Amino acid sequence: MTKQEMIHFLRQSIDSDRETENLIDYYRDATRGKQLPDAQIKNELTKIGEGIPVQYVTGISFFYTSQFTITQDVLIPRPETxxxxxxxxxxxxxxxxxxxxLDIGCGSGCIGLSVKKKFPNHNIILNDLSSKAIKVAQLNADNLNLKIQTCQDSILEPIELKTIDVDIIISNPPYILPSELNRMDGHVFKHEPHLALFVDNDDPLEFYKAIVKYGLEKKVQAIYFETSDIFHNDLLKWIGETAYKCESRNDLQGKPRMIKVY
Ligand SMILES: C[S@@+](CC[C@H](N)C(=O)[O-])C[C@H]1O[C@@H](n2cnc3c(N)ncnc32)[C@H](O)[C@@H]1O
Incomplete structure (x- = not known):
């Protein structure tokens, strides 16, 4: 199918010209070099038209300087990350x-592997509670020819995590409250893994507090967090009550979305 034919096909189920074109551009990039039969392309475009994220349909996500394989067991890597x-x-x-x-809650491995690719001399440990996520992260490490360690464990009740040496932690943990469901994009809720999105109880800082506590025990040099802009200041205030200092940064849209604890 030509690009124009793809646009025409998808436009039947998507309201906007611009969104249709963006999705087709992404689809063509993610399937470049594959000789897909028209029937398969139509089948995949139908799924995209039904609202399944193009990254899950193609199994490909572009992040930083690499291409990552993803499945619906892992979060789609975001530009803020x-x-x-x-x-x-x-x-x-x-x-x-x-x-x-240590990359806590590694998902596809996009954070830790992007650091390892730039600085191969460091030892990267990819952690997740989900064994399926760990498999995807390991596959991405293999595809990128990067040697890493994995650690399947819960940061909320660490066992194996307690046994490893850690100097720096990076994490984009779950932080959405179940009560926030109604303000979420329906596609995110429907297709992305709930384990990656939601905290179990009513404290959106649950994971951050557990990671800072773990970091203090390990005497790490620094922890880098991605945060929601909504509770960013609450987290800064809470860290201010610990033995750590912190620095906060905005994302390119001007929202406070990152914290370095040191
Ligand atoms: C917001 S996603 C981040 C994924 C990836 N790091 C990224 O930025 O795209 C949070 C990740 O934390 C993992 N997770 C959830 N509960 C966990 C726990 N108790 N211990 C470790 N990881 C957990 C999820 O499986 C998910 O992969």
């Missing part, structure tokens, strides 16, 4: 010795 990776990588430039860097 690239900004967090950029912050970590800028700080690592001035450090020559090899560090143990």
């Amino acid at each position: 690239e900004e967090l990776v950029h912050w970590v990588n800028s700080d690592l430039k001035s450090i020559s010795r090899s560090l143990n860097i």
Whole structure:
């Protein structure tokens, strides 16, 4: 199918010209080099037209400088998270010795693997509670030819995590309250893994508090967090009550979305 034919086909189920074109551009990039039969292309475009994210339909997500394989067991990597990776990588430039860097709640592995690709001398440990996410992260490490360690464990009740050496933590943990469901984009709720999105109880800082506590026990040098803009200040206030200092950054849209704890 030509690009124009794809646009015409998808436009029947999508209201806007611009969105249709963006989705087709993404689809063509993600399937580049594959000789897909027209029937398969139509089948996949139908799914996209029904609202399944193009990243899940193609199994491909572009993040930072790499292409990641994704399944519906992992969150679709977000552009804000690239900004967090950029912050970590800028700080690592001035450090020559090899560090143990732990990515908590790694999902597809997009954060830890993007750091490892830039700084192969550091030891990266990818953690997630989900064994399916760990499999996807390991597959991405293999595809990118990167050697990493994995650790399947819960940061809320760490067992194996207690046994490893850690110098730096990076995390984009779950932070959505079940009560926030009504203000969420329906596609996110319907297609992305709930384990990646929601906290169990009524404290959106649950994971952040557990990670800071773990970081204190491990005497880590720094923790880099992605946060929601909604409770960003609550988190800063809470960290202010611990032994750590912190620095906050906005994302490119001007929203407070990242914190470095040190
Ligand atoms: C917001 S997603 C982030 C995924 C990925 N790091 C990214 O930025 O795209 C949060 C991740 O935390 C994982 N997770 C949920 N509960 C966890 C727990 N108790 N311990 C460790 N990881 C957990 C989820 O499986 C999910 O992969």
